[in-house]
Amino acid sequence: MSDSETEKPILGRKPLGLKRTVEAGQVQQSFSHGRKNTVVVEVKRRRIIGKPGEAEAPPVQAEPVKPKPAPAPAPKAPPPSPRVSAQDSLMSRQELQAKLLREAEEARMNALEEARRRQETERQRAAEEERRRADEKQEVEEKVTTQEVRAEEAPAGEPLVTQTPVENAPEQAGTEEVAKETVERAPPPRKFTPVAAPKRPEPKPARAKGDHDRRQSGKLTVTRALTDGGDGGARARSLAALKRAREKEKRLIGGGSREPQVKQVRDVIVPEGITVQELANRMAEKGADLVKSLFKMGTPVTINEVIDQDTAELLVEEFGHRIQRVSESDVELGIEGSEDATETLKPRAPVVTIMGHVDHGKTSLLDALRGTDVVAGEAGGITQHIGAYQVQVATGDKITFLDTPGHEAFTEMRARGANVTDIVILVVAADDGLMPQTIEAINHTKAAGVPMIVAINKIDRENADPNKVRTRLLEHEIVVEQMGGDVQDVEVSALKKIGLDELVEKILLQAELLELTANPDRQAEGTVIEAKLDKGRGPVATILVRKGTLKVGDIFVVGAESGKVRAMTNEKGQQLKEAGPSMPVEVLGLSGVPSAGDLLSVVENEARAREVAAYRQEVITKKRTTSAPSSVEHMFSVLNDRMIEYPVVIKGDVQGSVEAIIGSLAKASTDEIKVRVLHSGVGAITESDVTLAGASNAPIIGFNVRPNAKARVVAEREKVRLKYYDVIYDLIEEIKGEMAGELGPERIETVVGRAEIRDVFSAGKHGKAAGLLVTDGFIRKALKARVTRDDVIIYNGEIASLRRFKDDVAEVRAGLECGVTFVGHTDIKPGDYLETYEVEERARTL
Incomplete structure (x- = not known):
């Protein structure tokens, strides 16, 4: 083949040329807190130069692209392969190498420019971030969040994501060395706009793990919240985590762990009974630790179980605290008040109690002193309850009299009268002499330690012998003045009003010797002489004021009841605004009927009154419900006992009468039969009383009370026996007869x-x-x-x-x-x- 033929162009052959070997694109980088950065990414492909007429090898890409098919040859016989001279081949290679170096230099310059810009932006952002972190640290004193730590750890100049394919290793190494020397000697970078690459479908860059669409970076979905680390730092930390981080930072700043704190020793107030949880709260300890300690002591308890004071003391001492024992009765501390100073005391009227045997003329003598007739109002001519009166004598002095019953059933009432009195007048009939209740009154007076004045009554009768009475008193160590003693005596006649002035003089003389004083300017204290339930006025109590002044509106506690003074009346029914020492008054406004003999104390508020009353009621209930057999043997002996019980329900007009009836019936009980009091109370017979009596086939004893309308209807339907009495003699004799009838002949x-x-x-x-x-x-x-x-x-x-x-x-x-x-x-x-x-x-x- 000649040279001319070689130089001719061959049909179907592409002209020799250079294709662009660098494809450029932009990638958006994402950082924490929604920051973004646009980066130019260049992809270099390997250039393969084949022989003329051969198809080009496809370029190495992320995704292979099919090469374009070569144009179909002419239907002629295939021509011989074209040959390129060695000189042309050498020139083409030098031109290609120069072009590659020029393109590499341009890419390097662009990369350096972009890297410089990125570094400058990152430095500015890092400075702003540092200032923001400093502000946050001052405000909340906590460490930066995990996302901020990741932002700090990221390098300011991130390496350029560039894939540079090489033809072969030696050429790449040479190119890198040349590029390195060029960078060292390079002038300041200049802007260079690369030639746009042909548009080709490129694969979507793969997203790194944890990278999210920054447009939704501020939203917190359920998936992001539940995925560990998937919230991109947008999830808030809990308060406990912040507290732990703050404590950790303080320890690190302080140079390691802190020294263990000294345990605080507390004064633990422990009542008689306390739950384990409450004790743990007062000790500032864990309840589980206390339960564990009790288990070690051999006392398995739960956290809500009540332990006694001794066990609580062991726990308190084991945990290194100090115990302060208190009692439930401490709630009553300060109720009675302190002693009065001497300069505050003022003279008060004497309280005189008239005592003696039944029908010896006690009430008649009081009538003569008061100038009124009280005997006519007493059933059977005997006093059934204590009467309290205040009399102003001719000299202008006031004397408070208490008239007590003389029947044997009223022993408690006589004892109560002796305990609240200053002077006792012992009334003895000159014709009867000393009788059993007279001797009992003497014993009560001696037990109370109060002075006595003997009033020999009924001296107007023919068979009266006052000296016989004086002689009989010697048997009980009572020596009157006429017989050389120190006990005053006076002969009186309530019927003929003989010797009354002398009796009053002796009372005032004895009161003067006693120097009776009290402080009227303080909170009142008194004693319940009698109490009853009035149909129209509710619970009513006769109070004898001992100290202070009781006023309308005062809040008080009396026994197991509390209340507020709504109204006060004297023995004449007159309304009073206040009552001073030694004055008896009827008080309205109680929450219930108190027991006779209870103490009344004025307190500061209703809460204190209710608290004290509730404690006293709890004590009474505990005494009533804990009267269990002391041993198993005793319990079985009670079960096997064939003693007959006589159940009764007792209702009376006043508390003292109910007490007297219960005591008398208890004395009437024998080894074969005994009285069982199902219920006792003050006031009218109610429907509940009838229902209770009907369930036990028991009679209802009404002393000076009657049933209401509903109770009468229920009693007729249930065939409940209602027994009404107004004299205690008749009541006791009839109940004794019925009890004997229960036993049979x-x-x-x-x-x-x-x-x-x-x-x-x-x-x-x-x-x-x-x-x-x-x-x-x-x-x-x-x-x-x-x-x-x-x-x-x-x-x-x-x-x-x-x-x-x-x-x-x-x-x-x-x-x-x-x-x-x-x-x-x-x-x-x-x-x-x-x-x-x-x-x-x-x-x-x-």
């Missing part, structure tokens, strides 16, 4: 005769007959008979036949022999004894 057995069995014979249809020798009394056929063997009864029945020799006789006396057969009994032997006896039934009395 009394059986009295009398042994009539006694005989010894000497021999035993066959008696045909009667079994066996006994040959007897009557040793004592007589044997009678009509009497009951029993056979004893070694003093053990083996038969108790009747005699079937009694014969002497072969004759039937009705009676055989001592010293004679006889034959006897028994009804349905044949187990008799020689040496047994026969007794005949008779049974007499008598009405039982208690």
Whole structure:
């Protein structure tokens, strides 16, 4: 082939040229907190130069692109392969190498320019971030969040993501060395705009793990919230985490862990009973630690269980605290108040109690002193409850009188009167002398330690003997002035009004000797003389003020009840605004009926009054409900006891009368039968009282009270017995009779005769007959008979036949022999004894 043919162009052959070997694109980088950066990414492809006429090898890309097919050749025979001269081939290679170096230099310059810009931007952002972190640290004193830490750890100049394909290793190494030397000697970078690459479908760059669309970086979805680390730092930290981070930072700043704190020793107030949890709260300890300690002590308890004071003390000492024991009764501390200073005391009226035997003229004497008639108002002519009155005598002085019942049933009321009084007037009838209740009143007076004035009453009667009374008083160590003693006595007559002025003088003289004083300018304290439930006014209590001044509106606690003084009245029914020392008044406004003898104390507020009343009520309930048998033996003995119980329901007009009735019925109880009080109270008989009595088949005893309308209807329907009394004598006697009736008639057995069995014979249809020798009394056929063997009864029945020799006789006396057969009994032997006896039934009395 000639040269001319070689230089001719070959049909179907592409002209020799250079294609662009660098494709440029832009990638958006994402950082924390929504920051973005645009980076130019260049992809270099390997250039493969094939022989003329051969198809080009496809470039190495992220995704292979199919090469364009070569143009179809002419239908002529394939021409011979074109040949390129060595000179042309060398020139083409040098030009290609120069072009590659030029393009590499341009790419390097662009990369350096972009890197410089990025570094400048990163420095500015880092400075702003540093300032922001400093501000946050000052405000919340916490460490930067995990996302900020990641932003700090990221390098300011991130390496350029560039893939540079090389033709071969030696050429690439040479190019890199040349590029390195050029960079060192390069002038300041200049802007260079690369030639846009042909648009080709490129693969979407893969997203790194944790990279999210920054347009939604501010949103927190459920998936991002539940995915660990998937929130991109947008999830807020909890307060506990912030606190832990702050504490950790303080420890690091302080140079390591802090020294252990010294345990705080506390004063723990421990009542008589306390739960484990409450004790843990007061000790500032964990309840589980206390339960664990108790388990170690051998006391398995729960955290809500109540432990006693001794166990609580062991726990408190084990945990290094100090215990302060308190009692539930401490709630009453300060109720009675402190002692009054001497300069605050002022004279007060004496409180005089009239005591003595029933029907000796106590109330009549008081009537004469008061100028009124009280006896006419008392049922049966006897005082059923304590009366309190204040009398102003002719001299202008005031005296408070308490009239106590004299019947034996009112022992408690007399004792209560003696305990609240200053002076006792012992009334003794000159014709009767000393009686049982008189002696009892003397004992109460001695126990109370108060002075006594003996008033010998009824001296106007013919058989009056005052000296006999004075002599009998010596038996009880009461020596009157006329007999050389120190006890004042005066002869009076309530009916004829004799000696009343002398009695008043002696009372005032005794009061002057006692120097009775009290402080009226303080909170009032008093004693309940009597209490009742009034239908229209509710609970009413007769209060004897001892200290201070009781005013309308005062808040008080009395026994297990509390209240507020709504109104006060004196014995004449007059309304009072205040009552001073030694003055008896009726007080309205109580929450319930208190017990006679309870103390009244004025407190600062209603809460304190309710608290004290609740504690006292709890104590009363505990006493009533814990009266269990002391031992198992005692419990079984009670169960096996055949004692008959007589149940009753007692309602009275005043508290003192109810107490007297209960005490009297308790004394009437015997070993065979006893009274069981199902319920007692003050006030009218109610429907609930009738229901209770009907369930137990018990009578209702009403003392000076009657049932209401509903109670009467229920009582008729349930057939409940209602017993009304106004005199305590009748009440006690009738209840005793009914109790005796429950026991039935009394059986009295009398042994009539006694005989010894000497021999035993066959008696045909009667079994066996006994040959007897009557040793004592007589044997009678009509009497009951029993056979004893070694003093053990083996038969108790009747005699079937009694014969002497072969004759039937009705009676055989001592010293004679006889034959006897028994009804349905044949187990008799020689040496047994026969007794005949008779049974007499008598009405039982208690």
